[in-house]
Amino acid sequence: xxxxxxxxxxxxxxxxxxxxxxxxxxxxxxxxxxxxxxxxxxxxxxxxxxxxxxxxxxxxxxxxxxxxxxxxxxxxxxxxxxxxxxxxxxxxxxxxxxxxxxxxxxxxxxxxxxxxxxxxxxxxxxxxxxxxxxxxxxxxxxxxxxxxxxxxxxxxxxxxxxxxxxxxxxxxxxxxxxxxxxxxxxxxxxxxxxxxxxxxxxxxxxxxxxxxxxxxxxxxxxxxxxxxxxxxxxxxxxxxxxxxxxxxxxxxxxxxxxxxxxxxxxxxxxxxxxxxxxxxxxxxx
Amino acid sequence: xxxxxxxxxxxxxxxxxxxxxxxxxxxxxxxxxxxxxxxxxxxxxxxxxxxxxxxxxxxxxxxxxxxxxxxxxxxxxxxxxxxxxxxxxxxxxxxxxxxxxxxxxxxxxxxxxxxxxxxxxxxxxxxxxxxxxxxxxxxxxxxxxxxxxxxxxxxxxxxxxxxxxxxxxxxxxxxxxxxxxxxxxxxxxxxxxxxxxxxxxxxxxxxxxxxxxxxxxxxxxxxxxxxxxxxxxxxxxxxxxxxxxxxxxxxxxxxxxxxxxxxxxxxxxxxxxxxxxxxxxxxxxxxxxxxxxxxxxxxxxxxxxxxxxxxxxxxxxxxxxxxxxxxxxxxxxxxxxxxxxxxxxxxx
Numbered sequence: 183x184x185x186x187x188x189x190x191x192x193x194x195x196x197x198x199x200x201x202x203x204x205x206x207x208x209x210x211x212x213x214x215x216x217x218x219x220x221x222x223x224x225x226x227x228x229x230x231x232x233x234x235x236x237x238x239x240x241x242x243x244x245x246x247x248x249x250x251x252x253x254x255x256x257x258x259x260x261x262x263x264x265x266x267x268x269x270x271x272x273x274x275x276x277x278x279x280x281x282x283x284x285x286x287x288x289x290x291x292x293x294x295x296x297x298x299x300x301x302x303x304x305x306x307x308x309x310x311x312x313x314x315x316x317x318x319x320x321x322x323x324x325x326x327x328x329x330x331x332x333x334x335x336x337x338x339x340x341x342x343x344x345x346x347x348x349x350x351x352x353x354x355x356x357x358x359x360x361x362x363x364x365x366x367x368x369x370x371x372x373x374x375x376x377x378x379x380x381x382x383x384x385x386x387x388x389x390x391x392x393x394x395x396x397x398x399x400x401x402x403x404x405x406x407x408x409x410x411x412x413x414x415x416x417x418x419x420x421x422x423x424x425x426x427x428x429x430x431x432x433x434x435x436x437x438x439x440x441x442x443x444x445x446x447x448x449x450x451x452x453x454x455x456x457x458x459x460x461x462x463x464x465x466x467x
Numbered sequence: 468x469x470x471x472x473x474x475x476x477x478x479x480x481x482x483x484x485x486x487x488x489x490x491x492x493x494x495x496x497x498x499x500x501x502x503x504x505x506x507x508x509x510x511x512x513x514x515x516x517x518x519x520x521x522x523x524x525x526x527x528x529x530x531x532x533x534x535x536x537x538x539x540x541x542x543x544x545x546x547x548x549x550x551x552x553x554x555x556x557x558x559x560x561x562x563x564x565x566x567x568x569x570x571x572x573x574x575x576x577x578x579x580x581x582x583x584x585x586x587x588x589x590x591x592x593x594x595x596x597x598x599x600x601x602x603x604x605x606x607x608x609x610x611x612x613x614x615x616x617x618x619x620x621x622x623x624x625x626x627x628x629x630x631x632x633x634x635x636x637x638x639x640x641x642x643x644x645x646x647x648x649x650x651x652x653x654x655x656x657x658x659x660x661x662x663x664x665x666x667x668x669x670x671x672x673x674x675x676x677x678x679x680x681x682x683x684x685x686x687x688x689x690x691x692x693x694x695x696x697x698x699x700x701x702x703x704x705x706x707x708x709x710x711x712x713x714x715x716x717x718x719x720x721x722x723x724x725x726x727x728x729x730x731x732x733x734x735x736x737x738x739x740x741x742x743x744x745x746x747x748x749x750x751x752x753x754x755x756x757x758x759x760x761x762x763x764x765x766x767x768x769x770x771x772x773x774x775x776x777x778x779x780x781x782x783x784x785x786x787x788x789x790x791x792x793x794x795x796x797x798x799x800x801x802x803x804x805x806x807x808x809x810x811x812x813x814x815x
Contacts, residue, residue, distance in 0.1 A: 241675075241699065242676055317566050317567075318566070321567045321568075321571060321572070321577075322571065322575060324577075325575065325577030325578075326561060326563060326564075326567045326572060327561075327577070404564070405564055406564045406565065406566035406567070407563070407564050407566050407567045408561060408563035408564040408567055410561075413564075414562060414564065417535060417562070417564055418535045418562055418763060418764045419764040420535075420672045421534075421535035421671060421763075421764075422535065422536075422759070422764040422765040422766070422769075423672065423692055423695050423765070423766075423769065424764045424765065424766050426766075427764055427766075
């Protein structure tokens with residue numbers, strides 16, 4: 183729930199008034215993480231029981247304990263860490279390129295009415311294209327390696343960042359702008375001192391959304407094209423009938439997603455301590 | 468969503484000028500396609516440069532497209548044994564996913580060699596694609612060898628004998644490909660009417676579940692899934708490769724004609740190293756079992772029990788001509804006759 187709420191514009195979040203409420207309740211109850219840990223344990227236990235009792239066929243869905251023991255086994259293998267590295271390398275390069283391109287473009291397009299009007303149809307056309315639909319094109323042009331993976335990650339991660347930056351720049355408090363103008367700030371100074379800091383919360387949210395998208399695309403490319411990484415290992419294990427390994431690696435991709443999201447959430451909190459969007463909300467994410 | 472943003476629209480409406488969007492669109496499209504071309508040609512140049520400096524210190528790096536499965540184990544075994552290094556080669560097996568085509572990867576130069584099945588190669592050749600076989604990929608074996616590929620049914624199901632397959636539904640990994648073509652051929656040899664058989668497509672890893680759930684009457688599968696099926700109440704009914712033709716070659720390593728023409732030496736060295744790997748693997752099952760465990764994720768318990776593929780090195784054209792005949796018999800799967808001399812040049 184906090185995840186979802188945070189990606190909404192500031193105004194909306196304040197308007198709901200739910201934030202203060204939850205914060206109070208959170209302070210009264212047990213430590214936050216214990217709830218999450220309990221839910222995870224409960225889910226694992228339920229799956230374990232369901233497969234042990236053959237409510238779910240254990241031949242096709244191994245018990246959680248077997249997945250975890252396959253996972254423990256993997257953790258000691260260099261090939262596993264190499265695959266994790268390949269996946270995260272594609273993720274990092276793709277996300278970095280998307281960030282480096284989308285944020286400046288978003289600032290320019292968001293600050294200029296002309297650019298916004300000119301590019302909006304194009305953005306609205308390209309944005310909904312699922313990156314996965316471009317796989318055949320990527321394979322044809324760049325082959326099945328890192329280049330294709332990075333290209334598809336950049337394509338997918340670009341849009342949330344662009345849109346968030348764009349709206350962040352546009353959604354600056356007009357009073358702040360007018361105040362700046364009154365104090366004699368020029369166009370550039372208004373951009374640097376008022377618009378960008380104000381847009382930062384949007385960019386941070388965009389980055390968090392894009393970081394998850396980038397990870398999804400990295401694993402998808404590996405699964406579907408065979409680019410080296412965790413996704414490809416999942417495919418190979420599936421072809422060998424090693425379902426415990428398949429699920430162990432699926433768990434790893436989930437954990438990576440969790441780590442990435444938590445990390446970006448933390449960074450966001452730190453950097454934007456001063457920002458109105460962070461002030462009321464003290465619960466972790 | 469952060470979509471609605473009304474504060475800005477009035478200004479936008481006033482200054483509205485048509486034409487800009489089209490222009491910007493064109494500019495972006497153009498720059499994208501330019502970038503695309505650049506990336507492609509760089510790769511080609513790098514590959515060419517790598518193969519040019521042949522016998523010197525640095526080994527030639529080759530990307531070889533393979534399928535996930537024990538059939539390609541010799542490539543891994545040979546790498547470990549140093550057969551490729553001895554020829555000044557460094558092979559990197561690339562296991563493609565279902566969304567990428569090995570033939571495309573060969574034609575666009577992404578890979579230098581690939582492993583693909585006989586039917587796919589014949590169909591590609593008949594469409595005029597410039598491909599050239601270098602050496603066999605696997606061998607279907609004979610009646611004396613344990614089948615590593617075949618049609619599996621439920622032991623307690625309605626299909627008891629091979630004859631019962633008439634009119635039934637059989638799952639294959641790809642329609643109109645090596646599976647159904649050789650199943651039909653093997654059944655016809657036994658006098659079974661194949662006209663009523665319905666083939667449906669199921670990925671190999673899902674075959675046993677499909678059979679279990681009764682969605683199909685029989686499945687065509689490879690090891691290790693046969694071993695798994697047999698331990699779960701399955702029965703191997705028909706070894707369609709062996710029965711179609713003893714020592715049938717179901718798959719081959721191949722390259723593109725342009726690459727072969729430019730890199731004759733590399734192709735010859737790859738062929739020698741590959742043949743050494745095939746021969747070694749055929750006579751060293753222990754190494755193969757270790758390799759499928761290490762590189763192809765087969766669990767140890769299965770790797771130790773499963774029937775291993777057979778391998779041979781003879782560039783046996785008789786399989787190609789026989790499968791061509793079958794493809795023509797079985798309802799025009801080939802639009803044009805393949806040129807076998809081109810696909811399998813006997814001199815090279």
